Structure formats: structure tokens, C-alpha cells
Amino acid sequence: MNLLHKLIESITPIPVQEAIVGVFSTLVKTDTGCGIASTIKYGSPHQRIKDSGDLEKYNLRKLAEFALSENLLEASVGMAAINSTFAVADRRNRKINASDIILEKGCGKTLGIIGHFPFLERLSEQFEKVYIFEKYPQKGDLGEADIPDFLPKADIVALTGTAITNHTFENILKHISPAAFKIILGPSTPLSPMLFDMGMDVIAGAVVRDFKQTRRQVLQATPSRYLEGLDFATMFREDYQ
Numbered sequence: 001m002n003l004l005h006k007l008i009e010s011i012t013p014i015p016v017q018e019a020i021v022g023v024f025s026t027l028v029k030t031d032t033g034c035g036i037a038s039t040i041k042y043g044s045p046h047q048r049i050k051d052s053g054d055l056e057k058y059n060l061r062k063l064a065e066f067a068l069s070e071n072l073l074e075a076s077v078g079m080a081a082i083n084s085t086f087a088v089a090d091r092r093n094r095k096i097n098a099s100d101i102i103l104e105k106g107c108g109k110t111l112g113i114i115g116h117f118p119f120l121e122r123l124s125e126q127f128e129k130v131y132i133f134e135k136y137p138q139k140g141d142l143g144e145a146d147i148p149d150f151l152p153k154a155d156i157v158a159l160t161g162t163a164i165t166n167h168t169f170e171n172i173l174k175h176i177s178p179a180a181f182k183i184i185l186g187p188s189t190p191l192s193p194m195l196f197d198m199g200m201d202v203i204a205g206a207v208v209r210d211f212k213q214t215r216r217q218v219l220q221a222t223p224s225r226y227l228e229g230l231d232f233a234t235m236f237r238e239d240y241q
Contacts, residue, residue, distance in 0.1 A: 002170055004067050006194055007082050013059035019077060021049065022218035025187065025227065027208070028080040030060055034208040035084030037188040038162050038224060040072040042135070049074050060084065072166055079165045079188050086191040087207050092239040095232045098158070098185035098204035099123060105156050105181045112154030114163055114172060115186070116141060118225055129153075135166075144168070151175040157182050161189030161205065173199060187224050191233055193240050203235040 020027040021039060028035045049055070049071070055063060060081055067078025099119040102111065103126055110129045113120065116138055124130050131150045134141045142150060151157065151172070157180045163169040165188050176182060182200050189195075189205035196203070208214050210229035217227050 003164065003194060003198060007190060007192060008061065008064045011061045011064050011085050013061040016056050016058055016060055016063055019055035020215060020218055021077060023221040024223050025218045026076045026080040027215060027218055028063065028084045029211060030084055033084045033087040034211050035080040035087050036206060036208055037076050037079035037083055037165060039076045040162060040165055047071060047073060049077060075165050083190050093233045093235055096234045097232055098183060101183060101202055102158050109155035110153055111156050112151045113158040115160030147172060148175050152177050154180055156180060159184045161186040191235060196237050196240060201237050205233050206230045207233045
């Protein structure tokens with residue numbers, strides 16, 4: 001059973017109050033929490049989400065099953081549904097920016113990072129070498145096909161949570177050195193200790209603190225990095241042992 005199946009299996013089939021698919025982010029709200037995930041848009045121009053306009057008819061577990069879809073718009077909805085389950089306050093979680101952890105653990109070392117995060121522009125010179133892997137590479141990036149050759153060389157590996165949404169997570173894990181420090185980050189990241197079982201050392205996601213504020217910004221196409229109403233939530237392996 002892969003990670004997504006395990007996450008979905010743990011979800012209670014409670015009612016869904018609202019599902020919002022914005023340009024950059026997707027939200028799913030229940031009476032116990034709100035989950036957020038990045039909206040993955042690559043696909044055919046007219047691809048649609050099954051039952052769009054009526055997603056609230058699904059209970060939370062059924063909506064979470066959308067994460068298994070090969071339609072990545074649907075998978076984004078499923079990921080937000082999953083994350084609504086784990087978007088709860090936990091005294092063990094720390095409010096630390098993932099980029100600070102990456103710099104602390106990787107300064108002067110080789111960083112392998114799945115996803116072209118904005119903070120790389122200001123931090124890249126702090127590492128001995130940086131391998132950036134992207135589905136659609138920018139200048140200087142490596143592509144997915146380069147992962148088997150270069151990712152095993154990294155002392156610290158940072159994965160975007162969207163690797164779970166687009167179903168590449170388990171395959172990427174195969175190419176990480178057992179000795180590497182591993183962190184998964186971004187709004188799509190489920191705040192679940194199950195990711196420690198998959199080898200992660202740090203799980204860095206986000207919790208929706210002010211739903212109305214975040215909802216308004218998601219509806220008006222605010223990019224994830226500028227969203228307000230969110231709090232960092234970072235889980236360290238040692239805090240859960």
C-alpha cells in the first residue's frame with residue numbers, strides 16, 4: 001500500500017463544507033479543519049474535475065480519493081481534502097520556515113531539490129552545489145530524467161509536497177542516498193507522521209489559521225508564497241519519537 005492509500009484510509013468520512021479550486025491553490029473545508037494544496041494545472045486545456053460545481057456532495061474520504069486520479073486537477077482537490085484532516089494544532093509542531101532548515105542543514109554541502117522554490121535565488125550560493133529538478137526546467141535546472149544520475153549525490157534533499165499529488169514521490173525516494181537529510185515542504189505537504197515512515201526527517205507544511213482571509217486570496221489568484229492567513233507548521237522526526 002503506497003502513501004496516498006495509507007493517508008486516505010486514515011480519513012473519517014465526515015461532510016465537506018466547501019471545496020475551492022483556485023488558480024494557484026485549492027482549499028477543502030470541513031467543520032474540523034481546512035486543508036490546502038497547490039493547484040496542479042498541467043494537462044489538456046479543457047480538462048475538468050469530475051462533478052465540479054457539486055464537490056460538496058462527497059464525504060471527506062471520498063473526496064480524498066480524488067488524490068489517486070491521473071487528472072492532476074482532481075488530484076489537487078484530493079490532496080487538499082487529505083490535508084484538511086491533518087491541519088490541526090499540535091504542540092510538537094514548530095513555526096519554522098523550511099528554507100531556514102535547508103540552509104542550516106545543508107550550508108556548504110550538496111543540495112538536491114525537487115521543485116524550483118523562490119528562496120533558491122537568494123540562498124543558492126550558500127551550498128557547495130545545488131541540483132534543481134523540475135518537470136518543466138527553467139534555465140540552469142535539471143529535468144526529471146536527470147534524477148537517477150544526480151539526486152544520489154545530494155547530502156540534503158528537499159522535495160516539494162506536490163510530488164505526492166503528481167504521484168512521483170515514491171519513485172523519487174528510490175534515488176535518495178540513505179545518508180541524506182530529507183525534508184518535504186510546501187503547502188501540499190500533509191502534516192502526517194506517516195512521512196517519517198517514508199524516510200523524511202522534517203515535514204514542513206502550512207495550516208490555514210484564518211479561513212476567510214485565505215479563501216478570499218485563493219479566489220483572487222494570490223500565488224502560494226503571498227497567501228495570508230496561513231501559519232508554518234514544521235514537524236521534526238525527533239519530536240515524534
